Amino acid sequence: MSVILEMENICKQFPGVLANDCVCLSVKEGEVHALLGENGAGKSTLMNILCGLYKPTSGEIHLEGELVRFNSARDAMERGIGMVHQHFMLIPTMTVTENCLIGDKEGNAIKLDRKEAGQRLKELAERYGMEIDPDAIVGTLSVGEMQRVEIVKALFRGAKILILDEPTAVLTPQEARALFKMIRALTDNQFTVIFISHKLDEVKEISDRVTVLRQGSVVGTYDIDQCSVEELARLMVGREIRFDVIERRQAVGDTLLEVNNLSLHRQQSSEGKLLDDLSFEVREGEVLGIAGVDGNGQAELVECLTGILRASSGEALYQGNDLLKLSTRDIMSKDVSHIPQDRQKTGLVMPMTLVENFALQDYYKKDFGKGIFLDWIGVEDRSAKLIKDFSVKTPSTYELAQNLSGGNQQKVVAAREISREPKLLIAMHPTRGLDVGAVEYIHNQLIDQRDKGVGILLVSTEMEEIMRLSDRIIVLYEGRAMGCVRPSETTIEEMGLMMGGRKLDDIRKGRVKEAPVEENIM
Template sequence: MEYIIEMLGITKTFPGIIANDDITLQLRKGEIHALLGENGAGKSTLMSVLFGLYHPDKGTIRMNGQEVHIKDPNDANKLGIGMVHQHFKLVHNFTVIENIVLGVESTRHGFLSMENAKKKVMELSDRYNLKVDPDALISDITVGMQQRVEILKMLYRDNEVLIFDEPTAVLTPQEIEDLMQIMRGLTEEGKSILFITHKLKEIMAAADRCTVLRKGKYIGTVEVDAVTMEELSEMMVGRKVSFAVEKKALQPGQDIFEIRNLIVKSRHSQKNAVQNISFKLRRNEILCIAGIDGNGQSELVYALTGLQPVVSGQLILGGQDITHASIRQRNAGGIGHIPEDRHKHGLVLDFNLAENLVLKNYYLEDYQHQGFIKFDAVYQYADQLIQQFDIRSGQGAFTPARSMSGGNQQKAILAREIDGNPDVLIAVQPTRGLDVGAVEYIHGQLVDQRDAGKAVLLVSLELEEVMNLSDRILVIFEGELVAELDPKETTIQELGLYMAGSKRGKVQ
């Protein structure tokens, strides 16, 4: 088989760390090749070497059998290597076409000449079924469309090797499906794709072969058809990982949190994002709000936790009306909140771990006396949580939150919220961006809370998670609850239809 790109024995060290240790990656012409590894396994470094951003200490890169030296991204471009970055590099107040030609503009007499460019873009768009509007502004189109613009940028530059860096992280389930189609279409036309991810399901669905890295080392390359998801994850993590969430059957307990006719304004427009929602949360139950991003989940959670005022409706927590209670009153009254964005809301990144762990209870008598913080008590408490929740970091309680890994940051938030012993734990996309090991841990903790008699409200975009974890599912669409489902009696496909708004059911 002919290899278009071969990276042989690549070693790259940074001061004090070996990011890539003798790694080999061989990309066949016309295949989708997944590069799998946990956060920090060395995937990005390897791709940066290929893209000319880093120079390897050892090893060679070959293209079509010829050894090449890639000194900078321009060299990579000349060789036909293009990359869709995780964070798109688009100019938001430019149109699609302007973004695509940016950097390779064709000019006539010193003036921009767009006609030819537009023709070529339209041709490419049709050929690969990308369906972009060349004259739309980037700021007006969806994230999925923006990603297609990035793909078109590569195609417009006649790139043969396309690198996708975590392309599905920002997409809805439907968009992910479309992306997979597009990728297959590209390889059929002879393009070769490198697909960086840590999501096993996508690899199983789309990739031909898969190279696995772990802690900077090369673990192996496998034919995807010949392995199971469990085997792949074991290669990636280095141990057996269970996907099925272990969950014993439990009868739901008494009502603890009641939401009555809730209406909440949108954060972005004058419309109501949450329109007349009512439901009850019960002890011993994980209730999941399922929906495609942007259907009012965020506003719903903000209203429940007090980050946003309600337009009308009532919130009854354990018999108390907390509709207009302050955030602190709600926290103290028994609401725990694992926020959607752990950097924006969950943590003060410039505080150390201990300071973050007491973010919600520093003012209690346990941790302060007449306004002076009892540091002994704070650090003792932090050490206890660190041990209990296995939060790993360089300097223990003194580690700056910023320098911790995403998984451990999330564990810290989880520890703080669970230890607050809330009756209601609201968890919004608690496993977003985490690798398999961390996901497993967090799922286990949420189930433990449920078993301990708490009510867990889970908001998730990941259907797999919804199906595995929840006891009951409420589907939200355009700010309304459109279905109440039992995960044991429904399928992912059916759930998808409700989420997309093409099917409606009954609620309570």
């Protein structure tokens, strides 16, 4: 097999982030090449550069030995590079044929020859074992079928290298199997497939070679036959994680929150589940960490517990109430605080002043003004105190939230939620996008709360954060709990395997059986 694509020393600098740091990627013709990495490892950035959506800060792309420069997705398309994005780029009200013809420059300039194009599409699809109806309205298709349309669309436009961005994330297991069959049919016909994923078993099953990315750099490229899933997990997550677990000063208390068999169905199709039979408990003075790759049900779990989403089944017992049946207002008034995942979209009202933002959770209470009016003087005093206590850097208490830096915005949210003196604190990505100093500060605040006996549910995709703060960790994968571990009793490899979809029990069973082999890998 000859090398068809070579990306050399690709760097991509975003404001404040080096998304790709001298990445080299070499892809052979007719292979399935997997790109493996966690969130933010730089997989999507690299592929967006390849398909012409981003321009690299530096570096070169060689296609069939020839230096190429893409100024747009169309340039890349003309050179035979097609991408199937995670979120489909289809127009739901148009037919399959019409969708494939958008942007097509060949053919009659005046009249769309739908019939002829439809026929060609059908033949093309059948050749690779796919079935599509060219006249179907895209909006009526299932997710799996839409993905097929995206693939056929790329082939129709002459793609020879097909990039699939987390293609199985939206599919049922059956659909995923069908997709793999399609991929095989394509590579048998000299097509090349680049497969982006963080699911280890999948990568092991479908790809010929794998390139592992971590924090914007390439860890290495490996033949899949020479890698075990365990090894892949270790490569993906990396070794250099600090284990300075913070000393605890107080024993864990009684059970505070008990979640039993929590499930949430995907709204459109009842077969898919966003949360599948979750059970866990959070105790007083304990941090329960929820780890996992982004988008495996963490947001839904938090939204169910805070009354924003309605769970399909299960219960969440807290102070004798079932949180799943209460409204957000009722839950939050029962000593529950919530640091939401996105401070700008949810946690703060950006065009409002800090004083107004400090009132967001409790404005309706008597402390914030009797009767129908708000006591803004009282709120202002409260705000001034919180700004001081949490050392929020702001010109005044009446500054607009949008004018603060990210770290200070998060401090405002944290200050508001912690000052409510909760018994249960639900914190999601509490330090996302913050600099080291701010991270440290927020962590210390959370630890303080823990030591005061607050039960904390910490949802984070940052391994370091989870390992450092949690007493116990549950790893979520596709809405299911892969296992519950203590940070001191687990390994990075084990965590990586669970994040990639292996159950803890299976991992540990396997280890006992194949202990010697395991030793070799480590």
